[in-house]
Structure formats: C-alpha cells, structure tokens
Amino acid sequence: MATITATITVSLTTPTRRSLTNSVNLRYLLFNSHSKFATLQRSFKSHKTRIAVSSSLSIDVPVKTAPPSFLDRIDTTFLHFAKYHGLGNDFVLIDNRDIIEPKISPEKAVQLCDRNFGVGADGVIFVLPGFNGTDYTMRIFNSDGSEPEMCGNGVRCFVKFVCQLENLHGRHSFTIHTGAGLIVPEILEDGNVRVDMGEPILKASDVPTKLPPNKDHAVVKSELDVDGIMWNVTCVSMGNPHCVTFSGKGFENLFVDELKLAEIGPNFEHHEMFPARTNTEFVQVLSDSHLKIRVWERGAGETLACGTGACATVVAAVLEGCAERNCTVDLPGGPLQIEWREKDNHVYMTGSAELVYYGSLPL
Numbered sequence: 001m002a003t004i005t006a007t008i009t010v011s012l013t014t015p016t017r018r019s020l021t022n023s024v025n026l027r028y029l030l031f032n033s034h035s036k037f038a039t040l041q042r043s044f045k046s047h048k049t050r051i052a053v054s055s056s057l058s059i060d061v062p063v064k065t066a067p068p069s070f071l072d073r074i075d076t077t078f079l080h081f082a083k084y085h086g087l088g089n090d091f092v093l094i095d096n097r098d099i100i101e102p103k104i105s106p107e108k109a110v111q112l113c114d115r116n117f118g119v120g121a122d123g124v125i126f127v128l129p130g131f132n133g134t135d136y137t138m139r140i141f142n143s144d145g146s147e148p149e150m151c152g153n154g155v156r157c158f159v160k161f162v163c164q165l166e167n168l169h170g171r172h173s174f175t176i177h178t179g180a181g182l183i184v185p186e187i188l189e190d191g192n193v194r195v196d197m198g199e200p201i202l203k204a205s206d207v208p209t210k211l212p213p214n215k216d217h218a219v220v221k222s223e224l225d226v227d228g229i230m231w232n233v234t235c236v237s238m239g240n241p242h243c244v245t246f247s248g249k250g251f252e253n254l255f256v257d258e259l260k261l262a263e264i265g266p267n268f269e270h271h272e273m274f275p276a277r278t279n280t281e282f283v284q285v286l287s288d289s290h291l292k293i294r295v296w297e298r299g300a301g302e303t304l305a306c307g308t309g310a311c312a313t314v315v316a317a318v319l320e321g322c323a324e325r326n327c328t329v330d331l332p333g334g335p336l337q338i339e340w341r342e343k344d345n346h347v348y349m350t351g352s353a354e355l356v357y358y359g360s361l362p363l
C-alpha cells in the first residue's frame with residue numbers, strides 16, 4: 001500500500017476551514033488537478049487515512065487532524081488579520097467583535113499599510129460589535145492614520161470577512177453602523193456584494209466645502225482654481241467628502257490616463273475650500289451609462305478603486321447632466337455598477353470583494 005505525502009490545492013478565495021475538515025472536499029482537492037486553485041503544500045505527517053480512488057484502488061494518505069481554523073485562533077501575542085481587496089483597493093481586516101475599541105492604534109495602522117515595511121494596504125478595517133441594533137460596526141483607518149467616515153470597497157470586503165468569521169454561505173444581508181450612518185450590504189448569489197450606500201449629501205456646508213452653493217444648496221459644476229488651473233467641480237458626500245471633476249477651462253473632456261495624479265491630487269486634497277480635506281474623482285465620460293475614473297483618495301493617495309468615489313461620480317454626472325442614473329464605472333482595478341435610484345434617492349453599488357490571504361503579526 002503506497003503512502004504519500006499529500007500536496008493539497010486550496011482556493012485562496014474559498015473558505016479553507018470547511019475544505020480542510022471535510023474529507024470529501026479533501027479527496028476532491030487531492031485528486032482534481034484543475035488549476036484554478038493556487039497550490040499550497042501541506043505535509044500531513046501524523047496518521048494515515050485511507051482514500052478510495054476507484055472501486056479497485058485505494059491508497060493511504062497520512063493525514064494530520066485539521067488544526068483549528070486560522071480564524072478561530074486566539075492568542076495575545078499575535079494579531080491575526082485577513083487581507084482583502086475590492087478591485088485592488090486593499091485592506092487589512094481585523095476581527096474586533098469582542099471589544100468596542102479598535103485593537104490597534106492609527107500609528108500601528110500606518111505601519112501595517114506601508115508597502116515596504118509593513119503588510120501593504122490602503123487602509124485597516126475593524127469588524128466591531130453592532131450599535132443601536134445593527135449587526136456590526138465598521139471603522140477604518142486610512143493608510144495615513146486618519147479615520148474616514150465610510151469606505152465603499154471596504155464595506156464589501158467587510159461583509160465577506162464577516163461571512164468567513166461566522167461561517168455563513170449563500171445570500172446574506174447585514175446592517176452596518178458606520179461614520180456615515182446605516183449601510184446595508186447584501187451578498188448576492190454570484191458572490192458579488194450589492195450595497196445600499198444611503199442618500200448622497202449635497203448641501204455644501206455638509207459635504208463639507210467652502211465653495212459657494214450654486215444649485216439648491218449644492219455645488220454643481222463650479223469653478224475651482226487649483227494651482228492656476230481652473231477645474232469645474234461638483235461636490236458630493238457619501239458620508240465622506242468627494243470633489244468630482246469632468247472638465248475645466250480649456251478642456252471639455254478629460255483623458256484620465258494622461259493625468260499626473262501624484263502631482264495634482266494632493267492640491268485638491270489639501271485645498272482650502274475643503275476643510276475636512278477631500279477625495280477627488282477625475283472622470284472621463286465614455287457614454288451616458290459608462291464612465292471611467294481615476295481617484296486621488298484623502299489619506300491614501302491614488303488607489304486602484306474607490307467605492308464611495310464611484311457613487312459620488314454617478315451622482316455628480318447626473319447633476320451635471322452627462323450620464324444616466326445607472327452606470328458602469330471603470331476604475332483602474334475594475335468595474336463597479338452604480339445606481340442612484342430615483343424612487344428612494346439611495347445610491348446602490350455592486351461589485352466584487354476577494355480574500356487575498358490570512359496573516360499574523362507579533363504585537
């Protein structure tokens with residue numbers, strides 16, 4: 001009887017806790033070589049399990065009893081985390097369900113987010129106990145340590161992480177308390193997440209912006225001088241502030257690939273007209289239902305995607321009369337589907353969120 005050391009193949013995006021404790025899955029993983037799976041070598045050394053390969057053949061596979069799931073590990077010397085991304089907007093996720101204060105400080109978050117000296121991420125997100133009857137509370141630190149009110153890609157990652165923590169499968173919806181109020185994400189059959197992002201805030205002083213309102217208390221297609229260049233901007237808050245631009249003096253359409261965001265982004269972010277700083281979306285209109293954007297994020301710089309930014313962009317596009325209420329928004333990391341629904345004035349965002357890996361850090 002042959003004894004082999006098993007190399008199993010585990011999808012990085014599939015819950016490993018179930019796969020590793022389920023002998024049927026184990027057999028599947030051992031003997032199916034279709035490689036949409038990433039290869040993860042594990043040596044099973046402690047005892048043997050007999051696996052029937054066909055009716056006439058069986059082999060002994062030394063199998064170690066599955067260790068407790070990574071997510072079930074509790075110790076005080078290591079911080080266990082999961083890394084997720086929503087279209088390349090990446091986050092360190094921390095299970096903070098047992099206490100109401102974030103387990104790490106903003107300073108530690110800055111270190112973790114560093115792409116050379118840390119894990120590398122656009123932000124750190126905490127899954128905290130619910131508040132006022134909500135299922136959970138979400139808090140986030142940007143990579144510069146500041147705390148924004150909301151994060152659209154982050155909330156999609158948040159609920160995927162919650163499903164792993166709670167071992168939930170299939171369709172689920174959640175109520176999440178955030179700095180931007182109640183947010184309601186729903187995991188769909190195909191694994192994507194649709195999020196009810198609530199109503200956009202347009203009143204200038206609430207965005208906040210010091211630019212004078214020019215349309216029903218809102219700032220729509222107003223001129224903003226940024227280092228001598230006159231841009232047309234519309235200001236929208238999705239709980240966090242956004243300045244959206246499609247054009248400027250002497251340029252009616254933007255070609256976003258050509259923009260030097262690292263040079264111009266900070267001048268928007270720290271502009272005196274934005275007392276809480278701002279996120280900025282640079283938008284190219286491809287059609288009335290298809291927009292292409294690049295985003296300079298407050299506290300994080302240019303990112304591959306920004307969920308609240310995509311929502312703010314569609315609201316601004318409708319207000320400026322250059323797009324419909326239902327749009328595909330292409331970001332450098334991929335597309336989001338955004339709808340600003342007339343019926344309830346809420347913005348709905350649909351997109352993906354993926355697990356990258358689990359990790360531990362000494363505290």
Ligand SMILES: N[C@@H](CCC[C@H](N)C(=O)O)C(=O)O
Nearest residue numbers: 148151152153240306307308
């Ligand atoms: N990437 C996020 C937004 C994160 C917060 C932002 N940097 C801010 O300070 O407001 C998203 O997907 O919405």
